[in-house]
Amino acid sequence: MxxxxxxxxxxxxxxxxxxxxxxxxxxxxxxxxxxxxxxxxxxxxxxxxxxxxxxxxxxxxxxxxxxxxxxxxxxxxxxxxxxxxxxxxxxxxxxxxxxxxxxxxxxxxxxxxxxxxxxxxxxxxxxxxxxxxxxxxxxxxxxxxxxxxxxxxxxxxxxxxxxxxxxxxxxxxxxxxxxxxxxxxxxxxxxxxxxxxxxxxxxxxxxxxxxxxxxxxxxxxxxxxxxxxxxxxLDQDRWNPATDPDIVPFRDPAGKAPNGERLRAEFGLDAAPILGVVSRLADQKGMDLLLMALPELVREWNVVLLGGGDPLLTAALTGWDHHPRVAFVSGMNEPLAHRIYAGADAFAMPSRFEPCGLSQMIALRYGTLPIVRATGGLVDTVPGDVGFLFGDATPQALTAACAEACRVLEDRADWEARMTRGMELDFGWxxxxxxxxxxxxxxxxxxxxxxx
Incomplete structure (x- = not known):
């Protein structure tokens, strides 16, 4: 054919x-x-x-x-x-x-x-x-x-x-x-x-x-x-934590920790868990919801965000860059994206709609648990026993899902079991x-x- x-x-x-x-x-x-x-x-x-x-x-x-x-x-x-x-x-x-x-x-x-x-x-x-x-x-x-x-x-x-x-x-x-x-x-x-x-x-x-x-x-x-x-x-050769030249390579949850340490050192973050975001800055991606949720999120999380797009969202997020638990990098930087996927504990995608999405697949492959809105391809790729799904496109629903993830993170065995299940998922072509x-x-x- x-x-x-x-x-x-x-x-x-x-x-x-x-x-x-x-x-x-x-x-x-x-x-x-x-x-x-x-x-x-x-x-x-x-x-x-x-x-x-x-x-x-x-x-x-x-x-x-x-x-x-x-x-x-x-x-x-x-x-x-x-x-x-x-x-x-x-x-x-x-x-x-x-x-x-x-x-x-x-x-x-x-x-x-x-x-x-x-x-x-x-x-x-x-x-x-x-x-x-x-x-x-x-x-x-x-x-x-x-x-x-x-x-x-x-x-x-x-x-x-x-x-x-x-x-x-x-x-x-x-x-x-x-x-x-x-x-x-x-x-x-x-x-x-x-x-x-x-x-x-x-x-x-x-x-x-x-x-x-x-x-x-x-x-x-x-x-x-x-x-x-x-x-x-997902291109599983390009996005492979075992061979990725931009990170400290790892094959299982036990090998992920050095990437978190590097990300903390890179942005001067404290010991709180890291919530990663790599996204276009657009209403479709729910970045305005994330922005509104930030005052609550930083109580429990460091937030590392990489993205470009809407100038108003860019300006608003730049205003948060002084906060000790927020690191925002404007634009797209693929090596940094790899470091965020590998170093973050969880990954946020509060999309209003999502035809498929690749970021959540990459996050799962890198042992970073997705916190996503239950829509489109996010429903089809994030199992409930691995990531955290929420229904309403509101900052409150996003905050509640992040709080749930934080509670689960306190049980390290449960968290690492979720990481293992996520890393074993096959998203090949x-x-x-x-x-x-x-x-x-x-x-x-x-x-x-x-x-x-």
Whole structure:
């Protein structure tokens, strides 16, 4: 089977978060299982790699284009270079237009390269238009929602000409959404199968609370048997406490202590337990809840927080940096993230919603017990006899869960038994990769090209 993944980023060549991590791991695992796997992504000016140019030409309605290739881990990486992506960084305010250009150019370029996969698998809204054009050409398609909150919307009268889609597509049964073009909806509407990155999130997004206005369509997809949840995996070679070069390596709870000592020394912390946080600073991640809970948390915990994002949250957390039990580092720093995962006693994720989440899987692998809100992938990955789950998205509920963790921590045998169970959990990519291959095998190319 030849699988073509399409995404806006892929680790280690381009990455801003979890999407890039998934595209760095899932294709390689599918290749290991015997599939022929290609990944298509933009050729950014700041791409961390030097593709070999294999094609150059002019695309009608798009302009000059070029294609470069790299091969790694049994995967063929194809990078599509367009003028819209010849600038620093990955994402910009005009991304809807940029990824419409990418979406229009993708299939003709693939055909010019004689690349016709058995299944085209698009990821998140940036690939929605690629999925639409592939489906119209009769290709079998799958589409994965990594975060439904981000949908690629733009005023439809202006954006209509960007897409290259037939006129009938611009309806409420197509890609129109409250007067806007919606590229997430394009992927949902045209894909033969739609997945989310955890089973619980697949259920949650069919409700008004989590559906971001698309819950009606998602209910229909569920009834048609086209929506399911496949839990993300974790790159267990990259996140391995026994071989991690950024920490004091360890294989069991008894070997974890030196990392806690190093983290205390690094930030001048006292003997209280350490609560770690590595997160985007965003309302989705519940960082405002953590901020409001801090006055209570520091009574029992040292809090070490690494993250960047919302400038108001950044400023508010910076104001806590003088506190002897709070260490806040703004931005992202991967070696420090590894030290926090390894050195903290517990790890907080008070997310309002969480499609899957990788941080809690990493924390479990490093013997750091997660304290998480019971939502999305957090429900699917944190067992109740290992971590601590709470229901309400409030600072009070977070504080109560942290207090419970502190009480359990007093029983060292119980705590270390939880650590052992967490470190033994298998979050590898083999099972998700097999699930996706089974999904592809069941797809039919017979669905009508036009939504009815």
């Amino acid at each position: 030849h699988v073509l993944h399409v995404a806006s980023e892929v680790y280690p060549y381009s990455r801003s978060g979890g999407l890039g991590d998934v595209l760095g791991a899932l294709p390689a695992e599918q290749a290991r299982l015997g599939a022929e796997v290609t990944v298509l992504s933009p050729w950014y000016a700041a791409l961390a790699g030097t593709p070999q140019e294999v094609w150059r030409g002019d695309m009608p309605g798009v302009g000059p284009a070029r294609v470069g290739e790299l091969r790694a881990g049994g995967v063929r990486f194809v990078f599509l270079g367009l003028p819209a992506f010849d600038r620093p960084g990955l994402y910009h305010p005009d991304d809807v237009e940029r990824f419409c250009t990418f979406g229009r150019a993708a299939r003709p370029v693939l055909e010019a390269l004689d690349l016709r996969p058995d299944v085209l698998h698009g990821h998140d809204w940036q690939a929605g238009l690629v999925v639409a054009h592939a489906h119209l050409a009769g290709w079998r398609t799958a589409f994965t929602i990594h975060n439904l909150q981000y949908q690629g919307r733009w005023n439809l009268p202006e954006a209509r000409a960007w897409t290259g889609l037939p006129e009938w597509a611009f309806s409420s049964e197509g890609i129109e959404f409250h007067g806007d073009l919606n590229l997430m909806k394009a992927g949902l509407t045209f894909a033969d199968a739609v997945t989310t990155v955890s089973p619980t999130y697949a259920q949650e997004i069919t409700t008004p609370e989590y559906g971001e206005g698309l819950d009606g369509l998602l209910v229909r997809l569920t009834l048609e048997g086209r929506l399911s949840g496949i839990l993300n995996g 083999e099972s998700p990769a097999r699930h996706y291959l089974e999904l592809y095998g069941g797809l039919s190319a017979g669905r009508p090209a036009a939504p009815r």
